Amino acid sequence: xxxxxxxxxxxxxxxxxxxxxxxxxxxxxxxxxxxxxxxxxxxxxxxxxxxxxxxxxxxxxxxxxxxxxxxxxxxxxxxxxxxxxxxxxxxxxxxxxxxxxxxxxxxxxxxxxxxxxxxxxxxxxxxxxxxxxxxxxxxxxxxxxxxxxxxxxxxxxxxxxxxxxxxxxxxxxxxxxxxxxxxxxxxxxxxxxxxxxxxxxxxxxxxxxxxxxxxxxxxxxxxxxxxxxxxxxxxxxxxxxxxxxxxxxxxxxxxxxxxxxxxxxxxxxxxxxxxxxxxxxxxxxxxxxxxxxxxxxxxxxxxxxxxxxxxxxxxxxxxx
Amino acid sequence: xxxxxxxxxxxxxxxxxxxxxxxxxxxxxxxxxxxxxxxxxxxxxxxxxxxxxxxxxxxxxxxxxxxxxxxxxxxxxxxxxxxxxxxxxxxxxxxxxxxxxxxxxxxxxxxxxxxxxxxxxxxxxxxxxxxxxxxxxxxxxxxxxxxxxxxxxxxxxxxxxxxxxxxxxxxxxxxxxxxxxxxxxxxxxxxxxxxxxxxxxxxxxxxxxxxxxxxxxxxxxxxxxxxxxxxxxxxxxxxxxxxxxxxxxxxxxxxxxxxxxxxxxxxxxxxxxxxxxxxxxxxxxxxxxxxxxxxxxxxxxxxxxxxxxxxxxxxxxxxxxxxxxxx
Numbered sequence: 001x002x003x004x005x006x007x008x009x010x011x012x013x014x015x016x017x018x019x020x021x022x023x024x025x026x027x028x029x030x031x032x033x034x035x036x037x038x039x040x041x042x043x044x045x046x047x048x049x050x051x052x053x054x055x056x057x058x059x060x061x062x063x064x065x066x067x068x069x070x071x072x073x074x075x076x077x078x079x080x081x082x083x084x085x086x087x088x089x090x091x092x093x094x095x096x097x098x099x100x101x102x103x104x105x106x107x108x109x110x111x112x113x114x115x116x117x118x119x120x121x122x123x124x125x126x127x128x129x130x131x132x133x134x135x136x137x138x139x140x141x142x143x144x145x146x147x148x149x150x151x152x153x154x155x156x157x158x159x160x161x162x163x164x165x166x167x168x169x170x171x172x173x174x175x176x177x178x179x180x181x182x183x184x185x186x187x188x189x190x191x192x193x194x195x196x197x198x199x200x201x202x203x204x205x206x207x208x209x210x211x212x213x214x215x216x217x218x219x220x221x222x223x224x225x226x227x228x229x230x231x232x233x234x235x236x237x238x239x240x241x242x243x244x245x246x247x248x249x250x251x252x253x254x255x256x257x258x259x260x261x262x263x264x265x266x267x268x269x270x271x272x273x274x275x276x277x278x279x280x281x282x283x284x285x286x287x288x289x290x291x292x293x294x295x296x297x298x299x300x301x302x303x304x305x306x307x308x309x310x311x312x313x314x315x316x317x318x319x320x
Numbered sequence: 321x322x323x324x325x326x327x328x329x330x331x332x333x334x335x336x337x338x339x340x341x342x343x344x345x346x347x348x349x350x351x352x353x354x355x356x357x358x359x360x361x362x363x364x365x366x367x368x369x370x371x372x373x374x375x376x377x378x379x380x381x382x383x384x385x386x387x388x389x390x391x392x393x394x395x396x397x398x399x400x401x402x403x404x405x406x407x408x409x410x411x412x413x414x415x416x417x418x419x420x421x422x423x424x425x426x427x428x429x430x431x432x433x434x435x436x437x438x439x440x441x442x443x444x445x446x447x448x449x450x451x452x453x454x455x456x457x458x459x460x461x462x463x464x465x466x467x468x469x470x471x472x473x474x475x476x477x478x479x480x481x482x483x484x485x486x487x488x489x490x491x492x493x494x495x496x497x498x499x500x501x502x503x504x505x506x507x508x509x510x511x512x513x514x515x516x517x518x519x520x521x522x523x524x525x526x527x528x529x530x531x532x533x534x535x536x537x538x539x540x541x542x543x544x545x546x547x548x549x550x551x552x553x554x555x556x557x558x559x560x561x562x563x564x565x566x567x568x569x570x571x572x573x574x575x576x577x578x579x580x581x582x583x584x585x586x587x588x589x590x591x592x593x594x595x596x597x598x599x600x601x602x603x604x605x606x607x608x609x610x611x612x613x614x615x616x617x618x619x620x621x622x623x624x625x626x627x628x629x630x631x632x633x634x635x636x637x638x639x640x641x642x643x644x645x646x647x
Contacts, residue, residue: 059441061567105623111630112580114382114441118567119626123619129612239445252439284456291449298438 005249006261013267020275027275036274037156038148041163042222044266046237047244048170049214051262054245055174055187056207057254058113061238062102065124066212068233070095070219072128075137075229084144091223092216098124099212100205107204128231138228148225159221166217170210171259179206187254243294244269268293329577329589336596339603347606355602357484363598364487365390365550366565370572370590371498372542375535377570377578378515378585381433381440383539385448387565389425392451393547396421398464398557406470414473419544425451426540427533434532452563459559466555477552487549494545499587507534516583571618572597575625579633596621 020027046063053060060066073094077087098120105116150158174180182203185193194200223229248265250257269290276286343350369386376383397418404410425447432443466474479486502508510531513521522528551557576593578585600621604614 105627109627109630110634111626115574115580115626116623118570118574119619119622121567121619122571122615123623126613126615126617126619129615130610133612239449242442242445243449246442252442282457284453287449287453288457291446291453294449295432295438295443295446298442299432299436302436302438 006258006264009248009261009264009268013264013271016268016271016275020271020278024275024278027278032274032278034157036270037160038225039274040266040270041157041159042218042225042234043237043240043244043270044163044263045166045214045218045221046234047241047248047262047266048167048259049211049218050241051245051248051250051257051259052170052174052183052207052214053113053211054242054250054252055183055254055257056113056204057187057190058106058204058207059117059242059252060102060208060211061114061117062098062121062124063117063211063215063241064234064238065121065128066095066098067215067219067222068229068231068235069098069124069128070212070216071223071229071233072131072137074220074223075140076131078140078144079137084141084147087144088220091220092213095212095216095219096209099209099215102212103205103208106208107201125231132229132231134231136228136230140224140227145224145227148221148223159225162217162221166214167259167263170214173210174259179203183207184255187251187256189255240269240290243290247294247297329586329592332575332577332589332592332596336592336599339596339599343599343603343606346603350603350606353483357488359598359602360491360595361485361487361553363594364491364553365546366569366572366597367491367591367594368494368542368546368549369565369569370576370594371494371587372539373569373573374576374578374585374587374590375498375502375511376440376539377573377580378511378583379532379535380515380580380583381532381535382570382580383429383440383444383536384566384570385425385429385444385451386539386543386569387562388448388451388455389422389540389543390547390550390565391559391562392425392455393418393422393544394551394557395455395459395464395559397547397551398468401469401473404470406472408472410470411472411476414548415545418548419541422540422542422544422547423537424540426537426543429540430533430536433536434529440536448566455559461559463559464557469551469555473552474555477555487553490545490549494542495587495591498542502587507531511535512583515585568597571622575622577629579629 026032046067049063050060053063070091074087074091077090078084082090102113102116102120105111105120106113146158147162148159152158152161172180174183182193182198185196185198186200186203190200193203219229219233222234226233244265245257245262246252247268248257248261248263250262272289272293273286276289277283281289340350349355369390373383373386397414400414400417404413429440429443429447432438432447433440476486481489500508502511507530510521510526511534513524513526514528514531518528550562554561572593573585573590574580574593575596576585576589576591578590597618600618601614604617609617
């Protein structure tokens with residue numbers, strides 16, 4: 001039986017879950033399961049956004065600041081007496097503007113994404129600081145906090161439902177639409193893609209817009225959960241989302257990456273983080289563990305690829 | 321002379337001079353020896369790190385763990401102070417130990433990038449998490465101030481030769497040393513060759529893995545020296561003090577004209593990039609621009625600089641194609 005990369009990661013996620021359930025006291029308590037369910041969506045959405053960008057061979061370092069700026073947009077509307085719906089629209093508009101800016105410079109001018117987003121990261125951070133003066137905006141209506149804290153049918157958190165919907169949409173967009181196929185094509189060979197009649201710049205532009213949209217959704221969940229917004233909203237997720245995408249099997253040079261892999265990786269991270277916390281590990285050691293896992297998995301990948309190649313050569317020479 | 325004007329570094333120099341002359345009008349304090357020396361001394365750490373980063377970016381890689389490595393070495397230094405006697409020999413020993421500690425961490429990055437073939441951004445992201453996490457765990461985030469530093473180190477950091485602080489000499493030594501390596505040694509030429517065209521450089525017999533290992537190890541080595549500079553400059557060790565500094569370092573290198581796709585980049589360009597960022601920061605303070613707007617300006621300048629660079633690069637490529645057609 002042969003398992004895909006993603007299924008193996010799924011088993012690893014299941015393994016970490018069982019491992020933590022056995023080791024960490026209270027890991028399976030309904031309280032803890034609940035708190036994990038509330039933490040997964042915001043991180044998961046950012047990780048998926050990062051994955052889509054990485055599939056094109058790029059990276060979006062500004063993603064968490066796009067989220068924060070979207071959060072500021074929503075907060076400004078809410079604290080000025082507008083309803084929830086206009087606030088959400090404003091968050092999405094703020095994010096799309098940022099995404100369009102990134103997308104324009106990457107796709108039209110052709111600057112490498114890491115440089116553009118490095119610059120826009122500082123830029124967006126500056127814009128947020130200029131708007132908020134470094135302080136936090138808080139005090140949203142109760143109805144708004146339902147998005148991040150409420151339950152659907154009294155059972156599943158709303159945010160998990162939102163996350164599931166966007167995960168499925170992303171999966172469908174990437175695998176079933178022509179845009180999605182072009183994203184993968186661009187990621188594996190942009191020149192060949194261009195010569196096969198694809199408008200590369202359009203594809204790329206949509207990638208950055210879509211990533212920004214997901215960041216906005218994540219921002220809405222985060223602001224609603226914390227009931228406040230600050231310049232560093234979600235900034236700790238930046239490197240983690242890259243790590244999750246890569247651990248999820250996304251090729252950092254582009255061309256390959258699946259939503260389900262990224263979600264499994266997000267689960268693995270969440271289980272480890274939560275379990276180690278319950279076991280009383282210092283929170284900074286969790287970063288050490290996550291970094292080590294990232295490097296370890298990729299090292300094992302390298303050796304297993306090498307092993308496979310050797311086997312194939314052996315088989316080939318035997319056949320000949 | 322004409323080629324001098326065409327150089328990319330020249331346009332950065334022009335921008336530096338332009339901003340400087342504007343600032344001189346805005347604030348009479350700007351063009352004083354004191355302010356300029358303060359400005360350079362305050363950016364020695366970024367300068368040293370940016371020089372190391374230049375080599376990595378020339379080989380079209382990136383290292384986001386530099387700030388974490390520097391902090392880790394700085395924390396090690398603060399522990400070393402407990403063991404070393406209070407004499408001049410300790411300061412010399414520090415210059416032996418600190419770069420070696422940095423070198424070991426750089427080698428670890430380099431091995432993973434060159435032998436295991438994991439992309440550098442992922443490797444250094446991982447080591448950033450590991451090193452920063454360990455540093456915070458060990459130090460508990462606690463700040464170490466100069467009361468526990470040996471007197472000899474404090475007096476070392478206050479040395480001035482011809483009125484110029486010692487740290488500026490340190491930066492100059494690193495810059496000239498690295499320039500020499502890049503210009504006149506086999507490994508330095510290999511760095512440029514690999515950045516220019518990996519395939520053909522491998523075909524002429526350059527050991528790709530060794531060069532990759534070298535650039536990351538050298539980055540670690542310089543991070544060790546930068547840690548000494550940081551400790552001497554701030555006269556304290558703050559485990560949280562350098563978070564995010566790697567982005568400033570990368571920005572300075574890119575502003576200085578190094579191309580992230582590799583092959584292009586120079587030490588003097590990078591130094592100009594550091595200077596440009598430093599002058600902007602300094603100028604915005606002198607011009608009393610609201611601190612909250614400073615990031616907007618810095619970010620905008622980075623975006624404009626990289627876009628301009630790309631546009632002019634594309635134009636020069638188009639010209640090349642034209643010449644071929646005419647011939």
